[in-house]
Amino acid sequence: MPRLPQAKxxxxxxxxxxxxxxxxxxxxxxxxxxxxxxxHESDQLRSMEERNSGADYEGRxxxxxxxxxxxxxxxxxxxxxxxxxxxxxxxxxxxxxxxxNNPKRAADPDVGFRTAAWFWKSRNLNxxxxxxxxxxxxxxxxxxxxxxxxxxxxxxxxLGVLA
Numbered sequence: 001m002p003r004l005p006q007a008k009x010x011x012x013x014x015x016x017x018x019x020x021x022x023x024x025x026x027x028x029x030x031x032x033x034x035x036x037x038x039x040h041e042s043d044q045l046r047s048m049e050e051r052n053s054g055a056d057y058e059g060r061x062x063x064x065x066x067x068x069x070x071x072x073x074x075x076x077x078x079x080x081x082x083x084x085x086x087x088x089x090x091x092x093x094x095x096x097x098x099x100x101n102n103p104k105r106a107a108d109p110d111v112g113f114r115t116a117a118w119f120w121k122s123r124n125l126n127x128x129x130x131x132x133x134x135x136x137x138x139x140x141x142x143x144x145x146x147x148x149x150x151x152x153x154x155x156x157x158x159l160g161v162l163a
Contacts, residue, residue: 001035001044001154012045015113023117024126032158033129034120037141038079039154048107050076050083057083064089074103078112080119080141091115094122 001009020026025034042048054075057065063084065071076083082091085100092099095114105111119141120126128136138151 001039003044004046008045012109012113015109019113019117022114023121025117025120025129027130028159028162029132030126030129032155032162033125033134033137034116035158036134036151036154037137038116039158040147040151041076041081041141042079045079048078048109048112049104050081060084063087077103077106078115080116082106082112082115082119087119090122091118094118 020031020034023034025031038045052075054072056071057063057075058069058071059065060071063070063074064086065074065084067085070085074083074085074088082088088099088103088106091097091106095111095118097105097111099106099111099115106115123140125137125140128134128140134152134155135145135148138145138148
């Protein structure tokens with residue numbers, strides 16, 4: 001992530017390392033896949049909150065956004081851009097943090113990296129990383145293949161460093 005300032009990288013490193021331990025992201029393939037997804041989703045860890053307002057998520061029942069204002073309230077946050085009331089509730093429950101009532105906490109590094117690890121582990125993404133199925137990792141993180149070329153470039157770069 002060459003555009004991430006060194007001071008920010010040093011600030012985030014303990015949280016990132018702890019999150020990878022928490023989610024058993026402990027091989028070069030797993031680490032490269034995880035880092036690539038985070039790099040794309042968060043603009044190289046430079047944006048822990050989605051730039052858009054979240055209005056596009058309003059009324060999205062597939063995300064659990066069933067109350068007025070849920071789209072903006074539960075927009076993408078953290079390095080993996082956790083999105084939707086359902087995900088905030090589930091991540092919060094798993095981590096012992098009330099993210100449903102305090103959604104902005106997901107943008108804080110101490111919580112955001114943990115929500116990324118929770119998302120990764122809860123969707124069994126290590127198995128796809130182990131199989132080298134980066135395309136499926138992307139689909140499960142993004143819901144499609146948005147930014148696939150960017151994600152693949154980060155993946156190749158990370159594999160080159162980690163392998």
